[in-house]
Amino acid sequence: MSGSGKLRPLATDWGRLVLQKARISELKDHLDGEVTLQGWVRHHRKSGKIQFIVLRDGSGFCQCVLVKSEVDEQIWERARQLTTESSLRLIGTVQQNPRNQNYELLVKDLEIVHISEAFPITPKEHGIEFLMDRRHLWFRSKRQWAILRIRHTLVKAIRDFFDERGFTLIDSPILTPTAAEGTSTLFGVDYFDEQAYLSQSGQLYLEPAVAAFGKVYCFGPTFRAEKSKTRRHLTEFWMVEPEIAFAHLEDVMQLGESFLKHLVQRVLENNQFELKELERDTTKLEAALQPFVRMTYNEAVEKLKKLGSDIQWGEDFGGDDETMLTNEFDQPIIVHRFPKEFKAFYMEPDPEDDRLVLGMDILAPEGYGEVVGGGERASSIDFLNEQIAKHELDPEPYQWYLDVRRYGSFPHSGFGLGLERAVAWICKLPHVRETIPYPRMLYRLKP
Numbered sequence: 001m002s003g004s005g006k007l008r009p010l011a012t013d014w015g016r017l018v019l020q021k022a023r024i025s026e027l028k029d030h031l032d033g034e035v036t037l038q039g040w041v042r043h044h045r046k047s048g049k050i051q052f053i054v055l056r057d058g059s060g061f062c063q064c065v066l067v068k069s070e071v072d073e074q075i076w077e078r079a080r081q082l083t084t085e086s087s088l089r090l091i092g093t094v095q096q097n098p099r100n101q102n103y104e105l106l107v108k109d110l111e112i113v114h115i116s117e118a119f120p121i122t123p124k125e126h127g128i129e130f131l132m133d134r135r136h137l138w139f140r141s142k143r144q145w146a147i148l149r150i151r152h153t154l155v156k157a158i159r160d161f162f163d164e165r166g167f168t169l170i171d172s173p174i175l176t177p178t179a180a181e182g183t184s185t186l187f188g189v190d191y192f193d194e195q196a197y198l199s200q201s202g203q204l205y206l207e208p209a210v211a212a213f214g215k216v217y218c219f220g221p222t223f224r225a226e227k228s229k230t231r232r233h234l235t236e237f238w239m240v241e242p243e244i245a246f247a248h249l250e251d252v253m254q255l256g257e258s259f260l261k262h263l264v265q266r267v268l269e270n271n272q273f274e275l276k277e278l279e280r281d282t283t284k285l286e287a288a289l290q291p292f293v294r295m296t297y298n299e300a301v302e303k304l305k306k307l308g309s310d311i312q313w314g315e316d317f318g319g320d321d322e323t324m325l326t327n328e329f330d331q332p333i334i335v336h337r338f339p340k341e342f343k344a345f346y347m348e349p350d351p352e353d354d355r356l357v358l359g360m361d362i363l364a365p366e367g368y369g370e371v372v373g374g375g376e377r378a379s380s381i382d383f384l385n386e387q388i389a390k391h392e393l394d395p396e397p398y399q400w401y402l403d404v405r406r407y408g409s410f411p412h413s414g415f416g417l418g419l420e421r422a423v424a425w426i427c428k429l430p431h432v433r434e435t436i437p438y439p440r441m442l443y444r445l446k447p
Contacts, residue, residue: 020091025059027103030094037062037105040140041086041116044079051079053107055090060273061142063097064090064105075110085116085140135438136447146274147434150267151423157266158219158240158419161259167242168213172202174221178397185226187235198223201416204346206243207377207404210412217242229442230319231431232369234420236440241374243414249348249358249376252413253334256362256372257292259417260332264288267426278427284366285426287330292362294334300325316342317361322369329365336360336375345387348376348411360415368425374415381405 022035039057046052049068054061068076082088092105121137131138138144162169175189175196187198202218209216219240226233242259244251264285267275275282295303304311307324311317316338317325326333337350340357347357359375378384381402388395423435433439438447 023059024055024057024062027062027094027105031096031103032094034091034093034108035105037064037090037092038113039087041082041084041088042142044082044084046080051076053079053082053090055088055105056140056142056145062103062105064092064107066107066110070106071108071110075107078112079107079110081112081115083116084119087113087116089113132433132439132444133447139437142277144434146271146277147423147427147429148437149274150271150427151419151435153267153270154263154419154422154426157263158417160266161262162215162217162240162242165215167215167217168209170202170206170209170213170216170218171220172199172205172218172241174199176204178204178393178401185224187223187225200224201239202241203243203414203416204401206241206414207401207412210243210245210414211404211408211410214245215242227442232319232421232424234432234436234439234441237432237436238419239416240419241414241416243412245410245412247376247413248411249336249360249413252374252376252415253294253336253360256360256374256415256417257332257334260292260362260372260422261289263422264426275427280426280428284330284428288332288365290331292332292334293329294336297335297338297356300333300335303328314339314341317369319369322363323367326363326365326367326369332365332371333363334360335363343375345391345393346377346384348378349383358413362415364421364425366425366428368421371421371425372415372417374413376411376413379405379409379411381409 020034020036022030022037024037024039027035037055037057039055041053042056042061043054044051051066053064053066055064066076066079089111090105090107091109092107094103095106097104120134121131121141139148175191176199177196185200189196189198199222201222202220206216206218217240220238221236222239223236225235242255244255268282268285301311301313304321304325307328309321309324311321336359337356338359339355340347340349343357343359347359350356350358357375361370362372363369364371378387384402384405385395388398420432420435423429424432429435433441
């Protein structure tokens with residue numbers, strides 16, 4: 001068949017074809033029954049009087065077997081035309097492969113929907129730039145499919161976790177007039193006659209909302225114009241941020257631990273096939289279901305020095321420090337009470353040590369570092385005004401934010417989880433660029 005897209009009619013009755021459609025993931029429910037599968041050719045092999053087609057349909061992969069003596073000559077010859085990524089429909093009987101217990105299809109009829117041109121991504125080794133330039137095709141591969149399926153599981157698990165615990169979703173704006181984290185990592189945007197920025201975080205917008213709803217969260221894209229090329233950084237990434245009224249540091253440390261355990265448990269329950277495809281050691285993930293390790297920043301610095309780091313008190317952890325620290329434990333680590341010098345202006349000071357703020361980070365094991373960051377927010381308007389002046393921020397754009405402290409101020413806390421870093425850890429990926437369908441990095445804006 002040509003690449004025109006014109007459909008060739010099947011010998012099988014069309015109405016029956018439509019009624020019997022199934023997905024590969026459902027084949028276990030149709031054992032010994034007749035179904036129609038629709039999808040794309042992942043692999044095609046001819047062996048004498050048998051043809052093997054590995055079909056993918058988005059829900060899974062299935063070996064489809066054509067036996068020459070059991071199909072019309074026309075169907076046999078039609079199948080011989082297939083190329084990698086050709087699209088087709090197949091009718092056949094679902095059976096179990098006695099060697100591996102997988103479900104397969106004994107083909108009775110076949111319709112070619114489209115013959116693919118030579119697919120540019122082949123089983124041979126390709127360079128990362130070649131693959132990234134073809135990212136829109138690369139995630140058809142089994143590995144990338146597995147990663148993005150796990151990402152999907154995590155997205156649903158995130159929403160379920162907060163929805164089931166009485167949180168209200170608040171959609172924070174992407175265009176903002178102010179910085180949330182630091183002015184050096186903002187993407188500026190012309191907004192009619194004034195300057196706007198792509199959001200670094202939805203947190204500032206959640207704090208007024210938590211006064212209305214008590215428990216809120218936002219979940220969406222955020223942007224950082226940080227000129228970093230490390231394996232942990234993207235310029236556009238997704239972040240979920242819960243915020244709770246009348247909550248303190250201890251509350252969000254407990255919430256963050258329960259949240260991460262929930263995510264890991266959901267993937268273990270729903271993505272064993274994908275984890276196996278990624279050759280992920282699931283015992284490492286199961287260890288994350290145990291109680292998390294806790295230590296203060298002071299304790300972490302002392303431990304790092306003993307491990308050979310040259311970190312000095314008052315410095316933030318670098319990627320190497322986080323890797324060194326997390327390699328010491330099988331469970332995630334909650335580090336809390338950081339020096340205020342490198343934390344955001346809105347953090348609540350530690351009442352027991354004015355050098356510190358009530359912040360916390362959760363570091364993933366196996367060298368993956370920070371996946372959660374947050375803590376208690378400052379509730380004093382006087383303190384926040386001092387901090388805005390100290391950080392040399394224009395106070396006018398923050399007046400709406402300070403209204404939360406003018407009208408019924410209250411203690412509140414929250415955190416943010418970067419989805420892509422969580423995916424990278426759970427899948428054990430060397431770089432976050434594989435965790436999102438279309439990564440945006442320092443030198444990459446396409447496809």
